Amino acid sequence: MENENIIYAENLTKKFGSFVAVNSISFSVKKGEIYGFLGANGAGKTTAIRMLCGLSTPSSGKATVAGFDVYKQTENIKKNIGYMSQKFSLYEDLTVKENITFYGGIYGLSDKEIKEKTEYLLDILKIGDAKDKLIKSLPLGWKQKLAFSVAVIHNPKIVFLDEPTGGVDPLTRRQFWNMIYEEASRGITVFVTTHYMDEAEYCNRVSIMSDGIIAALDTPSKLKEKYNANTMHEVFVKIAR
Amino acid sequence: MKIVEVKNIVKTFDKTTAVDDVSFEVEQGEIFGLIGPDGAGKTTLFRMLTTLLKPVKGNAKVLGLDVVKNYKQIRKKVGYMPGRFSLYQDLSVEENLKFFATIFGTTVEENYNLIKDIYILLEPFKKRKAGKLSGGMKQKLALCCALIHKPDVLFLDEPTTGVDPVSRNEFWDMLRKLKEQGITILVSTPYMDEASLCDRVALMQKGKTLSIDTPDNIIRQFKKSLFAIHSENQYELFQTLMKYEHRNTVFPFGEFLHYTDKRENISEDEIKNYLETLNLKGLKIKSVKPNIEDCFMALMEEK
Incomplete structure (x- = not known):
């Protein structure tokens, strides 16, 4: 099971009318891998992620996520993945505890499991004192960390993180990446998009989309070597321009 | 005006x-x-x-x-x-x-x-x-x-x-x-x-x-000497440096960790010698100029 593919995509394509948003992309992501999914605005990243999360039916091609088919088994996919984005995460008008209970509930955890998870998260995130506070009253950095913890509350095989660190201060951004590493070391696969190119370097492998295709895919060090660049920022500029 | x-x-x-x-x-x-x-x-x-x-x-x-x-x-x-x-x-x-x-x-x-x-x-x-x-x-x-x-x-x-x-x-x-x-x-x-x-x-x-x-x-105005350190396993290196008694700060920056030490006038060799005793592979260490993000975090920590 070490080399189990958590994502497998072959010639995956999505068209909107005559516009090809995702043009026959093929790639796979292994268990426990941190996979960076980069690309310019409008390159097709969001469309690709929507297909992989079972929210949008592909026009053609094949893909499985956590072993489930993106055409026929979208409900199974939704139960076996976690998702977090900068825009959509926690309910602002619910308290910390209520959010944990709510997400635990919709992911099918038992009352006992929810109780244990709540205690565990309040302790590890050091937010026990804030457990009855509304999410909207918390600092952004706390919210991001809690949102991530809640996205993996059901021990999904894979978690999709869509620009999780946008607008966060540099210290919190780094603490957040430590959490990502910890989850990955527990075997959860991490699929992450970011506009911070230093964060691309923290990924095991990175793909860069441009005009609907995957223009490059490799480890950060091999990409830098191939494109004769010192940083992932330089690699990105060379490919996306 | x-x-x-x-x-x-x-x-x-x-x-x-x-x-x-x-x-x-x-x-x-x-x-x-x-x-x-x-x-x-x-x-x-x-x-x-x-x-x-x-x-x-x-x-x-x-x-x-x-x-x-x-x-x-x-x-x-x-x-x-x-x-x-x-x-x-x-x-x-x-x-x-x-x-x-x-x-x-x-x-x-x-x-x-x-x-x-x-x-x-x-x-x-x-x-x-x-x-x-x-x-x-x-x-x-x-x-x-x-x-x-x-x-x-x-x-x-x-x-x-x-x-x-x-x-x-x-x-x-x-x-x-x-x-x-x-x-x-x-x-x-x-x-x-x-x-x-x-x-x-x-x-x-x-x-x-x-x-x-x-x-x-x-x-x-960045006061400390700043070192960029790399090894084959960055997460392991990070954990090691976090536990190091002389460590002041350690932050990931792309493929390197940016490190400052509590001691004054510390050399690259001293840190490298210490890390080598712990069998970290593929070690690279160099003195680097801080960037604005280094400065921002240092100022945040001062407050």
Whole structure:
């Protein structure tokens, strides 16, 4: 099971009318891998992620996520993945505890499991004192960390993180990446998009989309070597321009 | 004349102090950056300077005019691009531009030379509704609309947030061209690397300024020796350095960790020798110049 593919995509394509948003992309992501999914605005990243999360039916091609088919088994996919984005995460008008209970509930955890998870998260995130506070009253950095913890509350095989660190201060951004590493070391696969190119370097492998295709895919060090660049920022500029 | 003068300005919302005793000045023709994460107070500060919010304490002048008493005059002379998309989604590209020109009592033709370089990129889509444009295109149109009345000073609130690195580079090229035409620019951003593109910056966190200076001077004020360290397993290296008794700070920076030591005058070899005793593979260590993000974190930790 070490080399189990958590994502497998072959010639995956999505068209909107005559516009090809995702043009026959093929790639796979292994268990426990941190996979960076980069690309310019409008390159097709969001469309690709929507297909992989079972929210949008592909026009053609094949893909499985956590072993489930993106055409026929979208409900199974939704139960076996976690998702977090900068825009959509926690309910602002619910308290910390209520959010944990709510997400635990919709992911099918038992009352006992929810109780244990709540205690565990309040302790590890050091937010026990804030457990009855509304999410909207918390600092952004706390919210991001809690949102991530809640996205993996059901021990999904894979978690999709869509620009999780946008607008966060540099210290919190780094603490957040430590959490990502910890989850990955527990075997959860991490699929992450970011506009911070230093964060691309923290990924095991990175793909860069441009005009609907995957223009490059490799480890950060091999990409830098191939494109004769010192940083992932330089690699990105060379490919996306 | 100073283009912007801010003195001990404060803005509170209920119990939250969004801007907490901030003072700075901006000279004619400068690109002045407000650099900081969400919640730093950047947007509130811009709203006070563009006369959309009143300060609770302190005062501010824009083009020599008071932001409370002379708000009507200020509004005619400044250009403002808010962080959230500000255009009319169901008007086309050319309709939006014409609308903004009309409400400022001018025409697109009169100031076309100012926006020409940017508008050329939008022209193929001029009949398209603004709501149907890509993020990069919306950003360019919003900049054109903020410029069409030939303002003396531009306020750009997070114009590059959520924008990919290539489009961000293009946007900064446009700003440099506007600067050459004599327009003073105040721009806010959460991306620390954009600080180096400004003439001067204010680093902001939780409503306060951490430092106001040229990017080079801020970097010069970094007190510690900084080392970049790499090994085959960065996470293991990070854990090891976190436990090291002489460690001051250790932060991931791309493929390296940036490390400072509690001891004075420490050499690369001393750290390398220590790490080698722990059998870390593929060690590389070098002394490096700090960047603005290093400085920002050091200033955050001081507070």
